[in-house]
Amino acid sequence: MPAFLEATASILEGYGKALNQLGSAFRDVMNDRPGQSPDMPEPEMPANDGLAQNVILMVPDGFGTDYSTAFRTFKGGEELPAWEAEEMLTGAIKTHSANSLITDSAAAGTAFATGQKTDNGMISQSPDGQDLESLVDLAEAAGKSTGVVSTSSVTHATPAVFGANVEDRNDATTIAQQFIDNDQLDVMLGGGLQYFTEEKQGGMAASDLLAQAESQGYTVVDNATDLAGAQGDRLLGLFADDAMDTSYGESGEDQPSLAQMTQTALDTLSQNDNGFFMMVEGSQIDWAGHANDAGWAMNDALAFEDAVKIAQQFSEDNPDTLLVIAPDHETGGMSAQSTLDNNASIYQNFTATYEQMYDEAGDRIEAADLKPGDDGAAWIMQDTVAEMTGGEVFLSRDELNTVLTAEDADAGLEALTQTLNEYGGISFSSGGHTAENVPLYASGPGSDIFEGLLDNTEVGQGLAAAMGLEFSDLPGAEVMGIDTLMQGNEMAVA
Incomplete structure (x- = not known):
């Protein structure tokens, strides 16, 4: 038998004897101390039998x-x-x-x-x-x-x-x-x-x-x-x-x-x-x-x-x-239909709800004694939305016109809502559950x-x-x- 095979067989025989001796010693200990070893405490069971x-x-x-x-x-x-x-x-x-x-x-x-x-x-x-x-x-x-x-x-x-x-x-x-x-x-x-x-x-x-x-x-x-x-x-x-x-x-x-x-x-x-x-x-x-x-x-x-x-x-x-x-x-x-250009990450810098933005712009337009169709009103709406979106949203002229020329406040808010959702790649099908x-x-x-x-x-x-x-x-x-x-x-x- 080649020398390296004899050496391997000798090593394996030594491992086998050692494992047998270890197993015998373990059995002796367990027979003397049923249920636990002298050096290893019994594992603790989870509290409450595993219940929460x-x-x-x-x-x-x-x-x-x-x-x-x-x-x-x-x-x-x-x-x-x-x-x-x-x-x-x-x-x-x-x-x-x-x-x-x-x-x-x-x-x-x-x-x-x-x-x-x-x-x-x-x-x-x-x-x-x-x-x-x-x-x-x-x-x-x-x-x-x-x-x-x-x-x-x-x-x-x-x-x-x-x-x-x-x-x-x-x-x-x-x-x-x-x-x-x-x-x-x-x-x-x-x-x-x-x-x-x-x-x-x-x-x-x-x-x-x-x-x-x-x-x-x-x-x-x-x-x-x-x-x-x-x-x-x-x-x-x-x-x-x-x-x-x-x-x-x-x-x-x-x-x-x-x-x-x-x-x-x-x-x-x-x-x-x-x-x-x-x-x-x-x-x-x-x-x-x-x-x-x-x-x-x-x-x-x-x-x-x-x-x-x-x-x-x-x-x-x-x-x-x-x-x-x-x-x-x-x-x-x-x-949620995100694109690279339009996705919900845009909302990270928003500081107000859409309704708060719309109402604040309306208050500022009224305080300036302007009508919604005036150019100055468009600038105020633009500035207010830009401010409250953290500079993320600058409405186009068409978007501003849609918001400001709506037939009433509810329609104006709805127009702004749809626009800001589009910027985030979001749409809704209902106002309820x-x-x-x-x-x-x-x-x-x-x-x-x-x-x-x-x-x-x-x-x-x-x-x-x-x-x-x-x-x-x-x-x-x-x-x-x-x-x-x-x-x-x-x-x-x-």
């Missing part, structure tokens, strides 16, 4: 698939959207309500909050008017803290479904009263001050709900400065009479951003060792869609993304946290539940199942159960 201790549901209201496409372009290639950077896309959501192919936010939110369908306009009630059990009910019964954060009034449809049961989404004073009387939500942050204060305080409530909240242990704040210094484990922050500012911050008041509210809510709710459930809504993406204002939609999506990054960091620091991003529906029928599926994103324990094409009720049921909870009032045909929802998710419950 904390659940953060984030709702970008109205954010459809083309919004997602446009937002990626809006960011200009500098970085991916936070949900794409973390590869959170898991599926899509069917959005119809109990009585309509096209849902509203009340019915869609109810599906998320209760795991059941209802008619448009109803807040966590069945179509026949029965109050429905919600995720907040389940979480509270499990000893968890709960909260809602929104850039609309906290009594608006999406946050309302997590703390109230009413027939009509517009009954804001009753919703506010139930929020306080039910005494379940530990954190409420957003707008809607007028619905919590009496008429003599400038509000619409039948009684002083802020005083009642303070007697129930809430810290009450009304500005960003006080929010930053808030203490305690219960927090009510109302930062505007009704809706908060858009992402452009047009009022100049001391209002917190959605990201700031999200951070404070997490700091407050995470004081509970039993965990928490929290809903965060980027409300005004939807309102921008109704206005067909792509610039506003993209900038409010950016504000929402900042809040998502806060939640992602919390999830990274607390791996027992499930993060789900679920739009309730699509708004406006957006179509649509029936299209919307994207679904998830990460953390239980995220496998949200894979595939789901009904919006399955999102609500899945959120409960991820916490090891289950709705007790589901009709038989709708009961999915924890075992069913967890199929294919063995790693999450191991």
Whole structure:
């Protein structure tokens, strides 16, 4: 046998003897110490048997698939959207309500909050008017803290479904009263001050709900400065009479951003060792869609993304946290058809909504005592649009004429809207909601539940199942159960 083969055989024989001796020693140790080795502690099992201790549901209201496409372009290639950077896309959501192919936010939110369908306009009630059990009910019964954060009034449809049961989404004073009387939500942050204060305080409530909240242990704040210094484990922050500012911050008041509210809510709710459930809504993406204002939609999506990054960091620091991003529906029928010359990145430097631009130009034209057809009026419209788009848009003579010679203000705004959307490669087919599926994103324990094409009720049921909870009032045909929802998710419950 050649010398190199003899050497190889000798080495392999030595390895074999060494492995046999190692195996024998390991068996001896295991026989003396069953179940563990003397030097290696038994691996720790995941807390809560793999269930989610904390659940953060984030709702970008109205954010459809083309919004997602446009937002990626809006960011200009500098970085991916936070949900794409973390590869959170898991599926899509069917959005119809109990009585309509096209849902509203009340019915869609109810599906998320209760795991059941209802008619448009109803807040966590069945179509026949029965109050429905919600995720907040389940979480509270499990000893968890709960909260809602929104850039609309906290009594608006999406946050309302997590703390109230009413027939009509517009009954804001009753919703506010139930929020306080039910005494379940530990954190409420957003707008809607007028619905919590009496008429003599400038509000619409039948009684002083802020005083009642303070007697129930809430810290009450009304500005960003006080929010930053808030203490305690219960927090009510109302930062505007009704809706908060858009992402452009047009009022100049001391209002917190959605990201700031999200951070404070997490700091407050995470004081509970039993965990928490929290809903965060980027409300005004939807309102921008109704206005067909792509610039506003993209900038409010950016504000929402900042809040998502806060939640992602919390999830990274607390791996027992499930993060789900679920739009309730699509708004406006957006179509994103970008070109190199016309794409959504142009909206990065916008500082006002289209309506604010149009109104400001109109005010300046009126102050100059000019008529819309005057050359001076065209210069003012041009300068105003250029100023409020960060120098990105200079309207042509034909575009200016179309805007300024419209038959009325509504038509003028519509002309400006269409023009500014064309600059961004965006078009809309509707001023309302649509029936299209919307994207679904998830990460953390239980995220496998949200894979595939789901009904919006399955999102609500899945959120409960991820916490090891289950709705007790589901009709038989709708009961999915924890075992069913967890199929294919063995790693999450191991």
